[in-house]
Amino acid sequence: MIKNKAYKFRLYPNQEQEIFLAKCFGCSRFVYNHFLRLTIDTYAESKQTLKYSNYAKLLTKLKREVDYSWLKEVNSQALQQSLKDLEKAFVSFFSKQNKFPRFKKKTNRQSFRVPQHFSITEDGKLQLPKMKPIKMVIHREIEGKLCNVTISKTPGGKYYASIVVEYESELSPLQGDRIGIDVNLDKIVVTSNGDEYDNPKYLKKSLKKLTRLYRCLSRKQKDSKKRNKARLRLAKIHGKVANQRLDLHHKLSTKLCKENQLIATEDLAIKNLIKNPKLSRHIADVAWGKFLTLLGDKSEKLGCEIKKVDRFFPSSKRCHVCGWIKTDMTLKERQWKCEECHTFHDSRDRNAALNILLFANNDIPQEVRKSTPKEIPETVCISRVTD
Ligand SMILES: [Zn+2]
Structure with missing residues (x-):
């Protein structure tokens, strides 16, 4: 089976190259914003929507105009990609998957994509159209056929190349355990085997520094050099926190996928959870969404199956031994005793992980499931298994 994967490498352009890259970012951003405005205006006037084929023709026209001839200086395919x-x-x-497209800002992450005519030189530099090779740190071997490359610049001023390749994937035969995992705020992951992985709370650790920098930024005059400097310092710390978290997520997801043949997890509605003002920052700090995406990617590569369990399934409140449901459980209760079979659950999260696994295995038939009279019927949820 042919699959795609991406390699991300740090770039170190020299001064001259930085200027040219700034032009590429600027032109791509300009084209995007220009045609976004045009699409909005066209729709307001004539209720017509524009498509890529319209854009492409209009772009060619635009480049012929004297005022916009500077668009010709950069790679034309990069503009088309935009x-x-x-x-x-x-x-x-x-299709209601995303919000209305927004205008791109100069202060956010900048990027442009080159779909063709790029290569890696013998001395490991990145060769892009219309410029000299850029120094690149290839920290791991690239396997597969090069497809496209996205050049980006973070708000903190770092440059990266994300190279997408095609490769032939060979899935290894299934081996290892079947586990259920519960994600939560204290421990990033608790497995049904009883393994616990701590959440290092990177954001919390940098919070003091961040608060100070935000205060510092707000005091600076708008559009001043000092404000820009303060903004950069802030972006650097945010970048560091994101990197630390990503590193942990990569390591943990690889480990779980390598060691297990099936991982059952809850299908979390992260967007809804973040709306809870008391928890939002902590939830954003663990970044479950990113973790679960990585877990999905790795599982495909390493041949491990991921099964998602309905998020309304009462995993924490159900006793995994007898199925009794404790309806009056608060978030604070980390340990509890089952009133029916008297099992003491010393870890609420492990009990949840065990239930998730049972549910994914279809080991919880509806008839056996017990409930207290107070409980709201949840039969609809129980009969649904998503995969
Ligand atoms: Zn019980």
């Missing part, structure tokens, strides 16, 4: 992204943004808006 318009493809715009079309994609509208498609996902109309």
Whole structure:
């Protein structure tokens, strides 16, 4: 089976190259914003929506105008990719997967994509159209055929190349355990085997520094050099926190997928959880969404199956031994005793992980499931297994 994967490498452009890259970012952003505005205006006037084919023709026209001839200085395919992204943004808006496309800002992450005519030189530099090779740190071997590359610059001023390759995947035969995992705030993951992985709470650790920097930023005059400097310092810390978290997520998801043949997990509605003002920052700090995405990616690569369990399934409140449900449980209760079979659950999360595994295995038939009279009927949820 042919699959895609991406390698992300740090780039170190020299001064001259930085100027040219700034031009590429700027032109891609300009084209995106220009056609976003045009799409909005066209729709307001004539109720017509524009597509990539319209954009492409209009772009060629635009480049012929004297005022916009500077667009010719950069790779033309990169500009076309920017318009493809715009079309994609509208498609996902109309299919209700995303919000309305927004204008790109100069202060956010900058990027442009080169779909063809790029290569890696013998001395490991990245060769892009219209410029000299850029120094790149290839920290791992690239396996597969090069497809496209996205060049990005973080708000903190670091440059990266994300190279997408095609490769032939060979899944290894299934081996290892079947486990259930529970994700929560204290421990990033608790497995049904009883393994616990701590959540290092990177954001919390940098919070003092961040609060100070935010205060510092708010005092600076708008559009001043000092404000920009303060903004950069802030972006650097946010970048560091994100990197630390990503590193942990990569290691943990690889470990879990390598050691197990099936991982059952809850299908979390993270967007809804983040709306809870008391928990939102902590939840954003663990970044479950990213973790679960990585787990999904790795599982495909390493041949491990992921089974998602309905998020309304009462995993924490159900006794995994007898099925009794404790309806009056608060978030604070970390340990509890089953009133029916008197099992003492010393870890609420492990009990949840065990239930998730049982449920994924279809080991919880509806008839056997017990409930207290006070409980709201949940039969609909119990009969649904998603995978
Ligand atoms: Zn019990």
